Each structure stands twice: as C-alpha cells, then as structure tokens.
Amino acid sequence: MSSTDLQPSKLGTKEHWDNVYSSELTNFEEIGDEGEVWFGEDSVEKMVDWALENVRPEGSPFILEVGAGNGNLLFALCEAGYDPNRILGVDYSPDAVKLAQAIAHAKATSRDADKITFAVCDFLQDDVVPLQGMIPEVRSIASWDLVLDKGTFDAIVLAEKDEGGRTPAEGYPARIGRVVKPNGFFLITSCNFTEEELKAKFANAETGLQCHSRVPWPTFSFGGHSGNVYSTVAFQKL
Template sequence: MAGFRLPPEEPEVSPQQPPQQVRVAGDLVSDDERSVAADSWSIKSEYGSTLDDDQRHADAAEALSSAANFRANSDYNSDKEEPDPEGMASMLGLQSYWDSAYADELANFREHGHAGEVWFGADVMDVVASWTKSLCISISQGHMLNHVEDLKSEPVEENDKYLSSWSVLDIGTGNGLLLQELSKQGFSDLTGVDYSEDAINLAQSLANRDGFSCIKFLVDDVLDTKLERQFQLVMDKGTLDAIGLHPDGPLKRIMYWDSVSKLVAPGGLLVITSCNSTKDELVHEVSNLSQRRIGVSQEHEIKDEEACREPPFRYLNHVRTYPTFMFGGSEGSRVATVAFLRN
C-alpha cells in the first residue's frame, strides 16, 4: 500500500485537463495535495527504521511545509497560512484517498497499460517474496532457522511440494503485484483483499493480463473483515503503516491486531513489511497485545484471564539483508520485514 515507491511512467495528459478532486474528510483535496501526502510517506521511509521518531516526523513536516509554499492559498479551505503537515499525512489513512488513487491508476492502466505504483520498490518486493518462500519451506521441513538467508536451495519440484499447502492472504493488496511475485515463487493458493473496489479491479485486470488466473481478489476491509476463512500465511506490505496514519490511528491499530489474529491460522505466519516502524517497534507492539487483552478481560469480567495473558503472536524472524545506516547513534534500515508466528 505504501512506503518506498518507484515513480510510475508518466501518462499522456492534456495540458487543458483540469485537476481532479476528491472529497476527503469533508474537504475538497486536489491531486496535487494527494501527491504531497504520498510524498510525505516516502519521506518518512527514509528514516523509517531509525529509532529517532522526532527527527523523522520533523523532517517529513518540514518537507511538507516547503512543498505547500509553492501552492496558491486558494488551494486550501483553511484559515491557516500553511496546511497542517500532520493533517496532510493523515490523508493516507483514509479510504477516500486510496479510492481516488486507485481510480486514477485503473484509468491509467486501461488507457496506457501501466501497472501503477510499486510500493517500497521492486527490489524490496522481490526480497519479501523470496525470503518468505524460504521461511515457509524451512517451517514445512520442520526447521526454525535464525537466518533464513542461510537456507540451501531446493529443487523446484521440492519447493512446489512444500508451498502448495500454504494458503496465502495479502491484506491491502493494492495492485496485487506482491501476490504475482509469490506465485512466481511457487505459492498457488493466493487471495488478495483491499477495501478499495478500484484497487481490486486493477489487481484483477493485471492478473488476467499477466497470466495469474490462480489469484483470487476480493473487496474486503481488514478492520471489518467478512472473511470466514483462516490462512497459513498473511502478508502485509504497508497496510499497517496506512492504518497508523488514520486520524484514529491508535484505535485502528488495535482493531487491526484483533482482526489479523482471527485471519491467521494457529501455527501460521504473519509477515509485515513497514517503512514507518522498525523491527523492534513491531515486536514491542506485539508483546504489548497481551497487556491490552488483560485490561479488556478485567473490564468485561472475563474469567479466562490466563488465556488473555498469552499474546496471539510471537516474533519469529526478520529480513537482515536490507542496507543499513547509522542515524542518531542507532543502526537501522529504511524498511523492516518481520515474521510473527500465530500461537
């Protein structure tokens, strides 16, 4: 859904074409404003795996404010001289933003055949797909390796045997390109969901064009899922990031964890790729789920408090091959991919 992006190919747009507008949280927001909001997420990704959140947010806010100076005051329905950077960033947490974005990308695909944004970049997507494949094969073989990258290559036929039993769900699938990569790796039971109908239409169109008829796509909101099935592997590439940018982000994140804990089968995997949270931050968030569950059980006088003490997930592994850098005395990478095991 979001993170590092490769810029899409420029469509042929008539200079006389007026900017489209979408309604977001009661205000009209132009395509330029939506672009700035998307850029703010990319800015965050440059610091996404450092532990200095204040610096990361300050730089994103500064860049947003600078970009706002190039726009006329009439672009904003506000009494402020400059738009609120945090408010702009929170647009990426709203469904109306993504509905508009994927309406544009679907129209661009139909006119020019472009696949659209590659969130986090193609290189990261390739790493996520191949690393997840190795992790699933390792688990299927009864191994729990600390360094998945150390796995020895298996014949393709052996890989297919191991991976055919893994049912896969991609939440916030967007254009569905991650599922295409997982299909290339040997996974065959693949489902993608997104709350944007145009995202699903785009993903289905791309899958049909590229010969991935095995992938199923459904319109579904992970925070209010209608899925009644559990999956051995649930993938999240940027969806938790977007949820965290909603104006009610903290509450939405609680809803997220409650929902995915029901979607991942016992003993299954949840693989999260994020540009706004570090590996340690994600692990810490999961470890705190048990405390929140205890509080809920006490509030509602649930007797089986012991069952609430165990968090639904535990940390299993993370990608170690992303480039790292030093910032603020801490070493980190710009993207974090972490696997959690469903208890």
C-alpha cells in the first residue's frame, strides 16, 4: 500500500496525540494507569526478543525509539538487561514525554528505569538529542545501534497531505537512515503495511538500509487470501 493511498485521519495529527497523552498522564497521576500498549504486549515481546538475539545488551548498544509514547517498549528493554543510560525515547507530544518520565520514576527500582532519557522531538524536523558517551563527531547523526518504531510510521502516513498529494511520511525513511549507524539496525512494527511494502519503503539507496530479517506473526485467512494483522521487519545499514 502506498502512503498516498491512505486517507488523512485524526490519528495523524499532533492535536490528537496531545489529547490522548494529556488524558493518560492525568489517569496515571490519579490511579496509576500507564495507558495503552500500542499493538499489545505481544508486539513488545516480539521486538525485545528480536533485539536480544541480534543486538545483545552485552554490547552496550545505543537505542533510540521514535514515537516512544508512554515508553512501554523501552521499559521492557531495560527489564531485559539493556543499559538505561544508553536508551532514548523521543516523541513530539510533550505530555507523552511527561507520562513516560513519570512511569520511569515509578519504576526506578526496576533496573534503574528512571535513567532512560525521554525527550520532546519532532523527528521529521529536529535533530535527535545525543546521549552521554556517544562519539562527539557522530553525536547528531548515524549514532544509534538500534532504532525502533512501533506504530509511529503508521501514524505519520495518516497526516494531512500537501498540495502535491504527499504526506510527511515520504521523508521518514531517509530520516531513519540518517540516524542509524553503520552496521546498526532499524526495527519496525506496522499495522498499515505488509512486509514487502516496508521493504520497498525502507530498503533503498537513499536510506542505506537493507532488509535483515522478519519477525513472524500468526496468519489469518479471509476470502481466499491470507495475511498478518501486523508486520515486524528489521533492516541493517551496511
């Protein structure tokens, strides 16, 4: 599916996500509800399992999640043994960042989850803030051993189109390729795109990424066709 085939939706607006995370932040402060796990716990488990097999915590990788929301995926990586000082979650919604930080402090005794960094960043427009310990000359670009996306690209493709009929998502793959370091990985889970469609968008000369592997999901059949509800694909910058 082309991103131009999808119609704009409130799910592609910053206003929608600001409202969602404002409500979830209030709920967490009042009753301790951490909010929705986007794509469910299975997606978190599958992405963490892939990371443990391919980007092991013993190597102290720098990990970036684009559109981290409430941070549930990064907390799971921290629980799995990844160094929280080398983990960054960015989101363009300030209340998403506040929510993730509040949850992190509540989980402070759980492998130092409060040491994970969360920052406000419009990934399509802003440079990603560097973490301490990064090599100075690559602190702004090509810095990350593992970059994660769990539903963020899906939301971006639902943004309003410009006069040429293009969505902001058209520039997203190149931005991803810009931050992944040589030999580093990009791992994405999507509900809008098939495995082959993700390969077509992210594995090209502009990004410098090549398809590395896929994470299997249960298949379903309907009307003589079979498919998956979600697609999880890993790319490597060679």
